[in-house]
Amino acid sequence: MVTIDDKKLIAKEKANNPSLAKTIWREIRHDKMALISLVLLLGILITAYSSPLFIDQEQLQRVNFLETWEAPSETHWLGTDDGGRDVFGQLLLGTRNSFTIGLSVTVIAGLFGLTIGLISGFFGGWVDNVIMRIIDFLMVLPSTMFIIVFIVIVPDYSILAFVLIMSAFAWFQKARLIRSKGLAERELDYINASKTLGTPSWKIMFFEMFPNLSSLVIVNMTLTLAGNIGLETGLTFLGFGLPASTPSLGTLISFATNPDILQNKSWVWLPAALLILVMMLCINYIGQAVKRASDARQRLA
Amino acid sequence: MVKFIFRRMLVMIPQLLLLSLIIFVLAKQMPGDAVTGAFMGNPNVTPEQMEKIREEYGLNDPWYVQYGAWIGKAVKGDLGDSYTHKQPVTSLLAGRVVNTVTLSLFILIVSYIIAIPLGIIAGRWADSWADKMIITYNYFAFATPLFVFSLLMLFFFGFVLGWFPTGNSVDVRLEAGTWDFYVSKFKHLVLPGMSGALLATAGTIQYLRNDIIDTKLKDFVKTARAKGVPEGKVYTRHILRNSMLPIAAFLGYEITGLIAGSIFLEMIFSYPGLGQLFIQSITGRDFTVTTAIVMISGTAVIVGTMLSDIILSAIDPRIRIE
Numbered sequence: 001m002v003t004i005d006d007k008k009l010i011a012k013e014k015a016n017n018p019s020l021a022k023t024i025w026r027e028i029r030h031d032k033m034a035l036i037s038l039v040l041l042l043g044i045l046i047t048a049y050s051s052p053l054f055i056d057q058e059q060l061q062r063v064n065f066l067e068t069w070e071a072p073s074e075t076h077w078l079g080t081d082d083g084g085r086d087v088f089g090q091l092l093l094g095t096r097n098s099f100t101i102g103l104s105v106t107v108i109a110g111l112f113g114l115t116i117g118l119i120s121g122f123f124g125g126w127v128d129n130v131i132m133r134i135i136d137f138l139m140v141l142p143s144t145m146f147i148i149v150f151i152v153i154v155p156d157y158s159i160l161a162f163v164l165i166m167s168a169f170a171w172f173q174k175a176r177l178i179r180s181k182g183l184a185e186r187e188l189d190y191i192n193a194s195k196t197l198g199t200p201s202w203k204i205m206f207f208e209m210f211p212n213l214s215s216l217v218i219v220n221m222t223l224t225l226a227g228n229i230g231l232e233t234g235l236t237f238l239g240f241g242l243p244a245s246t247p248s249l250g251t252l253i254s255f256a257t258n259p260d261i262l263q264n265k266s267w268v269w270l271p272a273a274l275l276i277l278v279m280m281l282c283i284n285y286i287g288q289a290v291k292r293a294s295d296a297r298q299r300l301a
Numbered sequence: 302m303v304k305f306i307f308r309r310m311l312v313m314i315p316q317l318l319l320l321s322l323i324i325f326v327l328a329k330q331m332p333g334d335a336v337t338g339a340f341m342g343n344p345n346v347t348p349e350q351m352e353k354i355r356e357e358y359g360l361n362d363p364w365y366v367q368y369g370a371w372i373g374k375a376v377k378g379d380l381g382d383s384y385t386h387k388q389p390v391t392s393l394l395a396g397r398v399v400n401t402v403t404l405s406l407f408i409l410i411v412s413y414i415i416a417i418p419l420g421i422i423a424g425r426w427a428d429s430w431a432d433k434m435i436i437t438y439n440y441f442a443f444a445t446p447l448f449v450f451s452l453l454m455l456f457f458f459g460f461v462l463g464w465f466p467t468g469n470s471v472d473v474r475l476e477a478g479t480w481d482f483y484v485s486k487f488k489h490l491v492l493p494g495m496s497g498a499l500l501a502t503a504g505t506i507q508y509l510r511n512d513i514i515d516t517k518l519k520d521f522v523k524t525a526r527a528k529g530v531p532e533g534k535v536y537t538r539h540i541l542r543n544s545m546l547p548i549a550a551f552l553g554y555e556i557t558g559l560i561a562g563s564i565f566l567e568m569i570f571s572y573p574g575l576g577q578l579f580i581q582s583i584t585g586r587d588f589t590v591t592t593a594i595v596m597i598s599g600t601a602v603i604v605g606t607m608l609s610d611i612i613l614s615a616i617d618p619r620i621r622i623e
Contacts, residue, residue, distance in 0.1 A: 140606050142598040144561035153330045230446035237448055256452050263460040273449045284444040
């Protein structure tokens, strides 16, 4: 029976051990840069994701040869590109697409890396050995080159294929990280107790071990999110990413491969380049705050 | 130690075999084979003739025979012929490899020249204003995608200010071997090199800073201070000796990043190296070249990682136990 005293105790315990979300928020509030970053990033994302409400994508993609390469003006805030398409509209859609893809890759790779890492760390022994040898090998592959090669040889190339290929090369480090923590965790009493009680392994892994590693996963995912967005835009920039019909920030920047555009028509590519830069910095500042929040010794708050 | 080196080198053999097998399978999946690539759109070559050439090149053999033949040749340095450039891949790559290695070395050296002093300052005077500035720079270097930064550098220093040439690895009008030739080579190297180096510092600065902050609280440092060793010497003789060694060992691990970076840098600065050739070959469907470049890069990473592992284990015996 829970007495009033127990309730007080639980409440006190909760106050001393606030949830991760609460600690993160407290940490961000105390770090001015992180707070500014969060507000800025949310502003950018809300604008980008709500843009389909006031931008007609069909009209945006329509080629209009009467208005090619127009400098920024009142009708076209950031000018137009080679097909007379509005750069500002493409910038918003591009931000949305790039962020969505970066986030999908992070989540898919995160889930996969988490599962493999948990299996490797929970079972240990030869299972761990085999998995680690495979990961050791995958880590020494020149991944950017392999991603490009896969993109070229996949028969029906689509956005989904692109996301899966990128994810396929993004999970090793996560798996390794989870595994090393998992190995330490599996020696602890609560796991042994659970094993003795006969709990199935998968249940122990996902419902008992995972909650204790969740902060690690969240920190790692926030920090890799920026990298994944960078890689997506970079690949699209090289011409191996999103098709032209789905604008990414990389699509706009790829105009800059032409020296004339790079030099004289900077309104096409420069805003997208700067926007990527701002987004990456924001995500990293937030990521560092999240990282500090997960480690009591580093907290500022 | 010898045992460790031997075992570590033994691991490399299956890695290389697996790498070559994967690359071979991928090469087979690439749309169109070497013969279609060479003769497609050529009305004088009938499908029957193409089939005959395929037979001659052994393209109709079972995959393991082809793989064996390919590996056998590759070990001897014969990586096949490029169909767009009409020359052996090996000779096509030779000049490119030199350019990419030069660029990579430049990036490595400059990034260490920048990162080591900054890392030491940030670690020694942690939380000072200098440290805060270095951390800010480090955030920037860590977060900025290389291709965005390179484009901005090219735009600003190459076009707006016009300080540096904006493409190629040397002024083609100059004669090879002359003084001007080397000066021009260097000038072409600076912009892509600095773009790579300024971002490549992130890892080293962060590692050095954290390591120095950790080390300076250790007992042996306190002992040195207690003995009256001057503060400067505490750093040079005691702390840095510990913190700097692993940096040398990380060299091999850097190769992965350098290869990925070379693709973007060389494409943006039209610098004729392996990365640029890789993209050109893949868009031109010249897959013999693509395969060769991936194989070379993969081998470089595998060998580099092995060297790093060995150096690290020599410095830190704890790593050897496993």
